[in-house]
């Protein structure tokens with residue numbers, strides 16, 4: 312079973328996915344981030360790096376990502392790339408991931424790419440307002456991704472916002488479930504996904 316978790320940058324996809332893992336347990340789950348498959352920069356100087364468009368579907372190695380999903384579905388391990396957001400490059404390292412029955416995939420563009428979209432059994436969209444996402448992204452990119460406030464705002468206005476409007480927001484229509492990206496003690500969307508995964512795992516266990 313493959314579950315796609317989509318939503319704008321800093322909408323809360325990672326937090327939501329980690330919550331599922333916490334509630335279901337990691338024995339039967341793989342978490343595969345589309346973000347790990349960025350092609351990255353090759354020779355642009357540092358001052359031009361944030362002006363590159365990292366929010367277009369072509370900025371990711373989708374062929375490799377789809378190949379890896381097929382490998383996992385056919386019970387083969389993969390070597391997942393490791394991407395470094397501070398230097399906008401793939402590192403030389405990879406992480407070996409062994410197949411498991413449920414794959415959680417997250418990414419801003421996973422529903423905008425038809426070949427990818429068709430692979431998901433359940434599609435979840437995390438819907439958070441643009442101002443909330445920008446505030447969260449600013450904080451995260453300063454502390455975790457080595458950016459300056461100017462570079463975060465510049466990148467947001469030049470590429471993140473227009474690409475969100477062109478690709479991410481329209482892809483919401485493909486979602487089976489839309490979840491509000493606000494903090495809530497009780498989250499019905501999360502409960503639904505967790506129940507569905509547990510039922511699927513119980514069915515698999517019965518067949519064995």
Ligand SMILES: Nc1ncnc2c1ncn2[C@@H]1O[C@H](COP(=O)(O)OP(=O)(O)O)[C@@H](O)[C@H]1O
Pocket residue numbers: 318319320321322323324325326327447448451492493494495
């Ligand atoms: N519901 C929420 N309430 C408050 N902060 C949140 C919420 N969801 C995410 N955040 C914060 O926003 C930032 C981005 O969240 P993250 O889950 O990494 O987003 P994404 O994976 O969609 O880019 C993180 O610093 C996280 O702590």
Ligand SMILES: O=c1ccn([C@@H]2O[C@H](COP(=O)(O)O)[C@@H](O)[C@H]2O)c(=O)[nH]1
Pocket residue numbers: 319320321346349351365366395396398399400418419471
């Ligand atoms: O080298 C890079 C690659 C990507 N980005 C930005 O990352 C976000 C997607 O990650 P989220 O965790 O969903 O926010 C995307 O909007 C890209 O702009 C980057 O800055 N540098």
